Amino acid sequence: MHQDPFEWIDAQHRRRRRAGLVRTLRPRPADCPLLDLAGNDYLGLARHPEVTAAAADAARRWGAGATGSRLVTGTTELHARLEDRLRAFCGFEAALVFSCGYAANLAAVTALAGPGALIVSDAGNHASLIDGCRLSRAETAVVAHAAPDAVRAALAVHGGPALAVTDSVFSVDGDAAPLPALAAACRERGAALLVDDAHGLGVLGEGGRGAPYAAGLAGARDVVATVTLSKSLGSQGGAVLGPAKVIDQLVNAARTFIFDTGLAPAAAGAALAGLELLAGEPGRAARARTVAGELHARLTAAGLVAPRPSAAVVSVRAPSPEAAVRWAADCRGAGLAVGCFRPPSVPDGVSRLRLTARADLTEQQMERAVATVVGTAPLA
Numbered sequence: 001m002h003q004d005p006f007e008w009i010d011a012q013h014r015r016r017r018r019a020g021l022v023r024t025l026r027p028r029p030a031d032c033p034l035l036d037l038a039g040n041d042y043l044g045l046a047r048h049p050e051v052t053a054a055a056a057d058a059a060r061r062w063g064a065g066a067t068g069s070r071l072v073t074g075t076t077e078l079h080a081r082l083e084d085r086l087r088a089f090c091g092f093e094a095a096l097v098f099s100c101g102y103a104a105n106l107a108a109v110t111a112l113a114g115p116g117a118l119i120v121s122d123a124g125n126h127a128s129l130i131d132g133c134r135l136s137r138a139e140t141a142v143v144a145h146a147a148p149d150a151v152r153a154a155l156a157v158h159g160g161p162a163l164a165v166t167d168s169v170f171s172v173d174g175d176a177a178p179l180p181a182l183a184a185a186c187r188e189r190g191a192a193l194l195v196d197d198a199h200g201l202g203v204l205g206e207g208g209r210g211a212p213y214a215a216g217l218a219g220a221r222d223v224v225a226t227v228t229l230s231k232s233l234g235s236q237g238g239a240v241l242g243p244a245k246v247i248d249q250l251v252n253a254a255r256t257f258i259f260d261t262g263l264a265p266a267a268a269g270a271a272l273a274g275l276e277l278l279a280g281e282p283g284r285a286a287r288a289r290t291v292a293g294e295l296h297a298r299l300t301a302a303g304l305v306a307p308r309p310s311a312a313v314v315s316v317r318a319p320s321p322e323a324a325v326r327w328a329a330d331c332r333g334a335g336l337a338v339g340c341f342r343p344p345s346v347p348d349g350v351s352r353l354r355l356t357a358r359a360d361l362t363e364q365q366m367e368r369a370v371a372t373v374v375g376t377a378p379l380a
Contacts (some may be wrong), residue, residue: 017052020310020321020342021343030198035335035369037282038336038337038338039073039356042203042232043277043359044358044361045083046235047171048071048277050277052086054273058268058269059265059266061265062078064264064266066264067261067262068117069259070097070251074263076268078272079097079262083239085272089275089279090091090227091212091213091219091220091244094241095239095240095247097229098270099240099261100226100228101128101237104239104240105128105196106131107240107254108240109165110132110183111253112163112246114137115137115138117136118141118163119138119165120141120151120154121141121165122146123142123144124172125196126164126198128196129166139158141293145177148178150183152188153188161191164182165194165196166179166193166194168195169197170313172341173307174309174310175310179217183215183217190262192222192375194223195226197227198209200311202231202233202278202285202288204310204311205254206282207278207285208282210225210227212225227239234274235274236263236264236270264296285359289359290350292314294356295314295350295355296314296368303374304317313354314355315355316353317350317352318351318378320351326378327340331376334372334376339355339356340354341354
C-alpha cells in the first residue's frame with residue numbers, strides 16, 4: 001500500500017488542535033441576526049442602498065466579470081473613473097485598481113524593490129506586506145514596531161535603492177504608525193516610503209481621506225500608498241496610489257496586475273458609489289472614530305485591557321488562545337460577532353478579540369456590544 005502523501009497534514013492538524021489554533025469556515029446567512037463587530041464595514045456602506053444599486057447596475061451594464069486581465073479586456077471605463085476619483089480624493093497623482101488589497105500590496109512591494117534593494121519592514125506589518133518582501137528577492141530588514149530610529153539605522157548601512165514599508169493603522173491593536181517621523185527617516189537616506197492604508201482610508205484624515213493625507217504626505221514624490229476597497233467603501237478590491245511613474249512601473253512590472261483578472265465591474269461600481277457617499281458625508285469618518293473611542297472607554301472602565309485605538313480597530317486582550325476562542329464563541333452565542341486573533345496572526349503571541357467600530361452603530365448597539373463582551377469575559 002502506498003503511503004499517504006499528505007500524512008504530514010494530519011500531524012500539523014493535531015498540533016494545531018492541541019494548541020487551540022484550529023480555524024474553521026462559518027458561512028453566514030444573508031439575514032444573519034448577529035450584531036456584526038467582526039467585519040471591516042467601518043462606515044456601514046456594504047448594504048447601503050446606493051452602493052448595492054451601483055453594484056447591480058454595473059453588473060447589468062458591464063457583465064458579471066471583467067473577462068480578462070487589466071491589460072487585455074479587464075479595464076473598463078468604470079475602472080478608469082474609480083482610479084481618477086480615488087487619486088483625487090486621497091490627494092495623489094495617480095492610482096491603479098487591483099482585484100484585492102492583498103494583490104495591491106504584493107504588486108507595490110515587488111515592483112518597487114528587487115534584487116540589490118533594501119526593504120525595511122515594520123515587525124507588525126500585515127501578512128500581504130510580509131509576503132511582498134519575501135517575493136521581491138530584495139534584502140529585507142525587519143525592525144521594531146513603529147520605531148523611526150530603527151528604520152533610520154537600517155537604512156544607514158545600505159547604499160543602494162531602499163524602501164520602507166508600514167501599515168498606517170495596524171490591524172492587531174489598531175495603533176497608528178508615526179508616518180511623519182518615518183518619512184523624515186526615509187528622506188535622510190533617499191529612500192521611498194510605502195504605506196498600507198487599508199485601515200485608514202475612510203476613517204483618518206480630513207473627511208476620511210486617509211492617513212497619508214492626515215500626515216501631509218499625500219502626493220509626495222517619495223510616498224506610495226495602498227488601500228483596500230473592502231473596508232470603508234463597503235465593496236471589494238484594492239488600489240495603489242502614488243506618482244504617475246510609479247503607477248506606470250506597476251502596469252509594466254507588477255505580476256499581480258499583469259496576470260490577474262481585473263476587478264469585477266460590480267465591485268468597481270460599488271466602490272465608486274461608496275467613495276461618493278464618503279465624499280458627500282464626511283462626518284462618517286469622524287463618527288467611526290467616536291464610536292471606537294466610546295467602545296474603548298467603556299471596555300477599559302469595566303476592567304478589560306485594550307490599547308487606545310487610533311482609528312476604528314478596538315482590540316481587547318485575552319489570557320490565552322483557548323480563552324480567546326471561547327470568549328468569541330460566547331459572544332456569538334449572545335448575538336454578537338467579534339473577531340478573534342491568535343498566533344500566528346498576532347506578532348507578539350498575545351491573543352485578542354477585535355471589535356470593529358462602525359460609524360452606523362447606535363447607542364443601544366454599543367451598549368449591547370459592551371455588555372456582551374464584558375459579561376462573557378474569561379476569568380483568567
